[in-house]
Amino acid sequence: MTAPPGPTRPRLLLVAHGTRSATGRRVLGRILLETRKQLPGVDCRLAWVDVQEPGPEKVLSDGAPTVVVPAFLARGFHVVHDVGRACREAPGPVVQTPHLGPEPEVVRALVQRLAEAGAVGAFGADAVVLGAAGSSDASSLAETRALADRLADLLRTPVTAAFASAASPKVDEAVSLLRGEGHRRIAVATHLLAPGFFADRMAAAGADITSEPLGAHPEIVDLIIRRYRENSDPLTH
Structure with missing residues (x-):
């Protein structure tokens, strides 16, 4: 007898500022890659509020249940207005977590x-x-x-x-x-x-x-995963 499928886990969307630096883009891509490794079965994506595409509103436009983690170290305009607006206007269920902050x-x-x-x-x-x-x-x-x-x-x-x-x-x-x-x-x-x-x-x-930027330091990846896990339950179905 085939077991029924388990609950569907919501998508994780990291939203970063964006940069013209090729090295900076690679570092943010590495953060996404390391996060994916620790969340098998979760669709993990990256969006940007400035300089690059796609923006968060484009990713969220498909209506898929999504936990949005603002990849910002401090609260500010982009977290409150850009990320916040994209989450409020999304057609599907979305939870915006706190930014990374002084954790x-x-x-x-x-x-x-x-x-x-x-x-x-x-x-x-x-x-x-x-x-x-x-x-x-x-x-x-x-x-x-x-x-x-x-x-x-x-x-x-x-x-x-x-x-x-x-x-x-x-x-x-x-x-x-x-x-x-x-x-x-x-x-x-x-x-x-x-x-x-x-x-x-x-x-x-x-x-x-x-010192070097924090980048894909294991502690940063752990924090992103914690933000996801602490906020994904309401979207799991």
Whole structure:
């Protein structure tokens, strides 16, 4: 006797900003690939809110039940308006999860990227700049500054939040300020998912050490999967 089919699992749609950097696109594709490996049987896709296609509204237009995970490290215009609008206007059942945010997985990934760059330990950095993309959204900036405080507690090192655009201080300004205060080995913790224009700005900010973007770090993939699993039940049928 053939067993009845199990419940159908909803699709996972990762929505990222988009980048003109070929390397950045490959890194985001790697995040999608690693996510697929851990969610066999789930249709995992990637959409973009800027620069590239398809947009989330195009993917969602088929009406398939979908869990949408905004692949953004901070809340801002794209998460609230672009992703939010696409989810609200989708013809089928959709759940939009929280963005990646200052979750424990992100904190652990940031610390490990700093360690990989040589910024942690007895001969590591004596000050850190948490370099984020930046936003005009006050809650997004507050989220980044709170994350900087958490990193400072973990690293037992001063950590200053700074931004590549749309907010102050800029990353290079923060590095210069720390130099003026007498810090001799300054690291930039790159609070970005992928290489591109903002990551290039951070690398050129004058720090002694600059960590790599978080990319397909296992902790980031684990967080995406957790977001999916915590929000997929209402769509399973």
